[in-house]
Amino acid sequence: MSYEHLLSPLEVSGVTLKNRVMMGSMHTGFEDKKRDFPQLARYFAARAEGGTALMVTGGFAPNATGQLSPFGSMLTAKRQVDRHKIVTDAVHEHDSRILMQILHAGRYGYTPWSKSASNKKSPITPFRPKAMTTKDVERTIRDYATSARLAKEAGYDGVEIMGSEGYLINQFLAARTNDRTDRFGGSAEARMTLPREIVRAVRDAAGEDFIVLYRISVADLVDNSQTFEEISTLAQHLQADGASMFNSGIGWHEARIPTIVTSVPRAAFAWATGKLRAEVDIPVIASNRINTPEVAEQLLADGLADMVSMARPLLADPDFVKKTEAGRTDLINTCIACNQACLDHTFGGKKVSCLVNPQAGREGELVLLPVPKQRTKSVAVVGAGPAGLAAATNLADRGHAVTLFETRDHLGGQFRLAMNIPGKEEFAETLRYFTRRLEKLKVEVRLGTKADAGVLAEFDHVVLATGVVPRRPQIEGLDHPKVVMYDELLRGEKTAGASVAVVGAGGIGFDVSEFLLHEPHETLKHWMERWGVTDSETVPGNITEKVMEDPRRQVYLVQRKHTALGKGLGKTTGWVHRQTLKDSKVEFIGGATYDRIDDDGLHLTLTAAPPRPVGPVTKLSKKTGLPLGMVPQLKALDKRLAKVSSEAQEKFDAAEPVTRVLDVDTVVICAGQESVRDLIPGLDESKVTVIGGADVAAELDAKRAIKQATEVAAAL
Structure with missing residues (x-):
């Protein structure tokens, strides 16, 4: 493809953007402290050097009540300007442009001083906000203008006003969160007053030669929210009020419809952007699950x-645009939308990185420098899973002579299994990327070859990335014909019957259950029906009833623990997997002992969860400094709690275990993994580095494996 549209320039508010690629806003964790701004500058500079035309920072609050977290990022005072200049100067050095996002969290703020349109509590945050007074709202509008003026002073080419994703402005726009009776509420038109006055104030404060990008929610995906007619009317008003461009926002954070996880089809919401574009005369940007130049x-x-907005794809490969311009799209490290090192980190209070590119967020720290020729080594990498592939390519990129050994006749390891899971087809892109890098770097690849100590002794260094094998638990009847190990199933070596018990409810157990229930490569139409998304212009929030098909199989997902099944899944993706299985009528069974497997099926003994101990609240009162006058009341409460705990314990002790037989055709074992380390005893340990699953065989962790491999390659 020529990519003539993607690589063409765009004029906006007197600013020339050299192509149509924008790195959308993502909070990285580097915005909150002054000391992290040099790293934030390196992070954005890498994307600017890679050819990205426009970037948007993570959100900066216009005042304290709008903070995402206590002492979180703000731009409210002149003394804060200089730290931002480090970032803008680094981007402008590469002829790219950058906007600062102004974000007021509203009821999504993790602070006890949060404020919103009303005092309705968010389901995803612990604090109930205070309802803003009319003066609070008017002061906030001025604060937006001040923040924009300071952003211009700091060298930003514009600002993005966050008006979507369920943050403050969205909270004012939707009847579900705005029950005001002043001029900022009451009717749909009145609810538009806040964003309109913010845009006008920002434009007045910053002048005409300044990009005012408004992130507009084109599909709220929650009930009692905006219709398309209201969204269109708002957009036309904002265009007249001074907005330069619109960026598409999809869904609220509390929506129960996935919008960016890997199972969402590529460009799944572009239809909503297209509808808006037909209503306005300024540029409109598409977002969400756009991860290749072709799309x-x-x-x-x-x-x-x-224009297109891509945040995570530019985490995965900062040179996305440069490679597209050079006709080397085959060498783009594609984002697989796993969320494990980006959004899961963000919502876990960690710094952002990327599973497939652990250098993201560590641009000045994890650097793969060329090795002087006299110091290069011959290196054997054993195992061609994610860890081995990352080690082999990064070592070769630095100049080492690398030979990659793999016992199977193909590359990929656990990723080759993962890409067979419906909704994880993107994992094939990572294998495509590594395969092309191996070819380009001329790494010697020996497939179908089992390395031994004699062969490996010829190398200066050995990196063992031999991975894992499924753990075989001690269950009577494990050799029964009904039993299938998860890797045998996913490789197609064995098949499953119409009813299946999946033993083990970790990430693999959930993946295997989806493999058993759904076909891969789901169409957008089917995905929208399954999740209850409609493109109707008259339905508020674009949500409707789900259209469910009968599941392909009856599946039972079983675990030993009494905790909720799927509790250890990803912070931003786990709920999607749990909901998918519930919608497919999977029965979740916890607290199980596996007695045996025989012709009748899987025999279980089920026990109740033990009661959770409740500590004395009087001790808590001493730690928290509660008044001494409350001690008698607290002691009385302690007695009641002790009685309740004692009764619960007695009930638990008296409960009889329940036996149950799952009459199934197949039992799939997903009971963890064991490291493959049989080569180590025959090697000189001073010349061996063990990485990935061969090092630690906890729940499969490609994020750790690729990161560890990259760090080893950088250090050798």
Whole structure:
């Protein structure tokens, strides 16, 4: 493809953008402290050097009540300007542009001083907000203008006003969160007053030669929210009020419809952007699950958008645009939308990185420098899973002579299994990327070859990335014909019957259950029906009833623990997997002892969860400094709690275990993994580095494996 649309320039508010690629806003964790701004500058500079035309920072609050977290990022005072200049100067050095996002969290703020349109509590945050007074709202509008003026002083080319994703402005726009009776509420038109006055105030404060990008919610995906007619009316008002461009926001954070996880089809919400574009005369940006130049080019060519926003894809490969310009799209490290090192880190209070590119967020720290020729080594990498592939390519990239050994006749390891899971087809892109890098770097690849100590002794260094094998638990009847190990099933070596018990409810157990229930490569139409998404212009929030099909199989997901099944899944993706299985009528069974497997099926003994101990609240009162006058009341409460705990314990002790037989055709074992380390005893340990699953065989962790491999390659 020529990518003539994607690589063409765009004029906005007197600013020339050199192509149609924008790195959308993502909170990295580097915005909150002054000391982290040099790293934030390196992070954005890498994307600017890679050819990205426009970038948007993580959100900066216009005042304290809008903070995402206590002492979180703000731009409210002149003394804060200089730290931002480090970032803007680094981006401008590479002829790219950068906007600062102004974000007021509203009821999504993790602070006890949060404020919103009303005092309705968010289901995803612990604090109930205070309802803003009219003066609070007017002061907030001025604060937006001040923040924009300071952003211009700091060298930003514009600002993005966060008006979507369920944050403050969205909270004012939706009847579900706005029950005001002043001029900022009451009717749909009145609810638009806040964003309109913010845009006007920002434009007045910053002047005409400044990009005012408004992130507009084109599909709220929650009930009692905006219709498309209201969204269109708002957009036309904001265009007249001074907005330069619109960026598409999809869904609220509390929506029960996935919008960016890997199971969401590529460009799944471009239809919503296309509808908005037809209503306005300024550029409109498409977002969400656009991760290849081909998809981006097609959206632009089809007239659905004027620009594309890609945040995570530019985490995965900062040179995305440069490679596209050079006709080397085969070497793009594609984002697989796993969320494990980006959004899961963000919502866990960690610094952002990337599973497939652990250098993201560590641009000045994890650097793969060329090795002087006299110091290069011959290195054997044993195992071609994610860890081995990352080690082999990064070592070769630095100049070492690398030979990659793999016992199977193909590359990929656990990733080759993962890409067979419906909704994880993107994992194949990572294997495509590594395969092309191996070819380009001329790594010697020996497939179908089992390395031994004699062969490995010829190398200067050995990196063991031999991975894992499924753990075989001690269950009577494990050799019964009904039993299938998860890797045998996913490789197609064995098949499953119409009813299946999946033993083990970790990530693999959930993946295997989805493999048993759904076909891969789901169409957008089917995905929208299954999750209850409609493109109707008259339905508020674009949500409707789910259209469910009968599951392909009856599946039972079983675990030993009494905790909720799937509790250890990803912070931002786990709920999607749990809901998918519930919708497919999977029965979750916890607290199980596996007695045996025989012709009748899987025999279980089920026990109740033990009661949770409740500590004395009087001790808590001493730690928290409660008044001494409350001690008698607290002691009385302690007595009641002790009685309740004692009764619960007695009930638990008296409970009889329940036996149950799952009459199934197949039992799939997903009971963990064991490291493959049989080569170690025959090697000189001073020349051996063990990485990935061979090092630690906990729940499969490609994030750790690729990160560890990259660090080893950087250090050798």
